[in-house]
Amino acid sequence: MIRLLLADDQALVRGALAALLDLESDLEVVAQVGRGDEVVTAARDSGAEVCLLDIEMPGLNGIDAAAAVRRELPGVRSLIVTTFGRPGYVRRAIEAGASGFVVKDTPARQLADAVRRVHSGLRVIDPDLAAESLIDGPSPLTGRERELLTHALDGSPVATIAARVHLSEGTVRNHLSAAIGKTGATTRSEAARIAQERGWL
Amino acid sequence: MIRLLLADDQALVRGALAALLDLESDLEVVAQVGRGDEVVTAARDSGAEVCLLDIEMPGLNGIDAAAAVRRELPGVRSLIVTTFGRPGYVRRAIEAGASGFVVKDTPARQLADAVRRVHSGLRVIDPDLAAESLIDGPSPLTGRERELLTHALDGSPVATIAARVHLSEGTVRNHLSAAIGKTGATTRSEAARIAQERGWL
DNA sequence: TGACGGGGATGACAGGTGTCACGGGGAGGT
DNA sequence: ACCTCCCCGTGACACCTGTCATCCCCGTCA
Structure with a gap:
C-alpha cells in the first residue's frame, strides 16, 4: 500500500484526485493540503511516502515545497502534477529534488502508474516537456x-x-x-x- | 439516476471528477469531452441531463457551450465549474443560459449537491461571486x-x-x-x- | 594582479505612447 | 428631425520607453 499526500489549492480538484487514486487497490491517500507551506508537516504526521504537488499554491509553490520535502524528509518522494507545462518548470523541479513531473493533460489512468514508478525510485517526466526543457536551456536572466x-x-x-x-x-x-x-x-x-x-x- | 456530461480540457481533472461523482449512488457520468465544440453532440448522443462545463476549453469556451446546449437541447441544464471566479463570467454564464456557477475552490462534497439542485431546476451560484458580479456591474467596454x-x-x-x-x-x-x-x-x-x-x- | 561579469547609476536621443481636440459617418432612440 | 452613442480618422503635444555609451563599485577566479 503506497501512502500518498495530495497538495492542490483547488479543493474540488484535490478531492477529485483523491477519489480517483483511492480507486486503485494499492494506493491510499493519507493527507490532503491546500497550501504549499503545510506539505512537510502534513507529510510527516501522516507518514506519506509520495507527495503529489501542484505548482500554483498559496504559501509556498510546489517546486519549493518539493525542495523542503527533500530536505526535511529525505525518504519521501515528490511528484509534480501541474497545469502549466512550462519548460523551465521541469528543470527547476528536478533540481529541487522532485522525482517526477506530469501535466494535468495526461490521461487519468496514467497517474496511478506514475505514482507507482516514483514510489519505486524511478523518475517520471513528461517526454515532450523534457525535450523542450533541453532545447530551451536554463534561464539566461540574471x-x-x-x-x-x-x-x-x-x-x-x-x-x-x-x-x-x-x-x-x-x-x-x-x-x-x-x-x-x-x-x-x-x-x-x-x-x-x-x-x-x-x-x- | 442523474445522467452527467463532463467537459474539461485537462484529462486528469476530468477523469478525477468523474471518479468523484461516480461515487454518488444517484449520479452517473455518461459522457466526457475535452473540447467545447463537442459538448452538444456528446450530450445528445449520451442522453445527458446535466452538463458540467469548464470555461477554458479549446474549440468553444464553456459559456458559449452552455448557450449552444440551451439552444440545441432545451431540456438539458448546464453547470459551469471553473478555476477563475471572475465576476463578469458569472453574469455572462447566466445570460448564456447556465443554471449554475461554482469555482474549483469549493469543497468536493458540495459538487454533488450542486448537481442535484441544478437537475431539479434550481439555480446554484457561488454567493461571493454573485455579490461581486452585482457590485461591478456589466462590462463598460464597447x-x-x-x-x-x-x-x-x-x-x-x-x-x-x-x-x-x-x-x-x-x-x-x-x-x-x-x-x-x-x-x-x-x-x-x-x-x-x-x-x-x-x-x- | 588583472580580467571579468553582475549590479548600480547618469545622460542623451529616437521613437513609442497616452491624451486631447476636432472632424465625419452611421445606427438607434425620442 | 434631433440627440446620443459608437466607430473611424487626423493632428498635435507632453511624456514615457528602449537603447546606447560611459562611468563606478565589488566579488570571483585564473
Whole structure:
C-alpha cells in the first residue's frame, strides 16, 4: 500500500484526485493540503511516502515545497502534477529534488502508474516537456532581471517598478532592456509574458 | 439516476471528477469531452441531463457551450465549474443560459449537491461571486475596446495591433485610451490585465 | 594582479505612447 | 428631425520607453 499526500489549492480538484487514486487497490491517500507551506508537516504526521504537488499554491509553490520535502524528509518522494507545462518548470523541479513531473493533460489512468514508478525510485517526466526543457536551456536572466520582470508582469510603468524596488528609473530601464534582448521581445510586458511562459520567473 | 456530461480540457481533472461523482449512488457520468465544440453532440448522443462545463476549453469556451446546449437541447441544464471566479463570467454564464456557477475552490462534497439542485431546476451560484458580479456591474467596454484589449494582452506595440485589426494607429490609441480610462489603469497592458481579471474579455 | 561579469547609476536621443481636440459617418432612440 | 452613442480618422503635444555609451563599485577566479 503506497501512502500518498495530495497538495492542490483547488479543493474540488484535490478531492477529485483523491477519489480517483483511492480507486486503485494499492494506493491510499493519507493527507490532503491546500497550501504549499503545510506539505512537510502534513507529510510527516501522516507518514506519506509520495507527495503529489501542484505548482500554483498559496504559501509556498510546489517546486519549493518539493525542495523542503527533500530536505526535511529525505525518504519521501515528490511528484509534480501541474497545469502549466512550462519548460523551465521541469528543470527547476528536478533540481529541487522532485522525482517526477506530469501535466494535468495526461490521461487519468496514467497517474496511478506514475505514482507507482516514483514510489519505486524511478523518475517520471513528461517526454515532450523534457525535450523542450533541453532545447530551451536554463534561464539566461540574471537575478535582477528576473525580479524586475516579475514586477513588469502587470504592465506597471517603469517609475512604479523603480519605486517598488528602490532603484533609479534608468537602472530599471537598463535591466529591462537586457531582459527584452534576451527574450527576443520588443516591449517589457511582452518580455515578461515570454519569460513567464518559459518558466523563467 | 442523474445522467452527467463532463467537459474539461485537462484529462486528469476530468477523469478525477468523474471518479468523484461516480461515487454518488444517484449520479452517473455518461459522457466526457475535452473540447467545447463537442459538448452538444456528446450530450445528445449520451442522453445527458446535466452538463458540467469548464470555461477554458479549446474549440468553444464553456459559456458559449452552455448557450449552444440551451439552444440545441432545451431540456438539458448546464453547470459551469471553473478555476477563475471572475465576476463578469458569472453574469455572462447566466445570460448564456447556465443554471449554475461554482469555482474549483469549493469543497468536493458540495459538487454533488450542486448537481442535484441544478437537475431539479434550481439555480446554484457561488454567493461571493454573485455579490461581486452585482457590485461591478456589466462590462463598460464597447466592442472595439474589448477587441483591442485582447490584442494588447500580450504587450504588443500599437503598430502591431493596428496592423492585426486593419485600423489606423491613431484610432487604436484612441480606443485603448478610452479603455484605460474605464479600467482605471495607466497603461494599455495594465488595462488589458484588469479587464481580463474582471471577465470583461 | 588583472580580467571579468553582475549590479548600480547618469545622460542623451529616437521613437513609442497616452491624451486631447476636432472632424465625419452611421445606427438607434425620442 | 434631433440627440446620443459608437466607430473611424487626423493632428498635435507632453511624456514615457528602449537603447546606447560611459562611468563606478565589488566579488570571483585564473
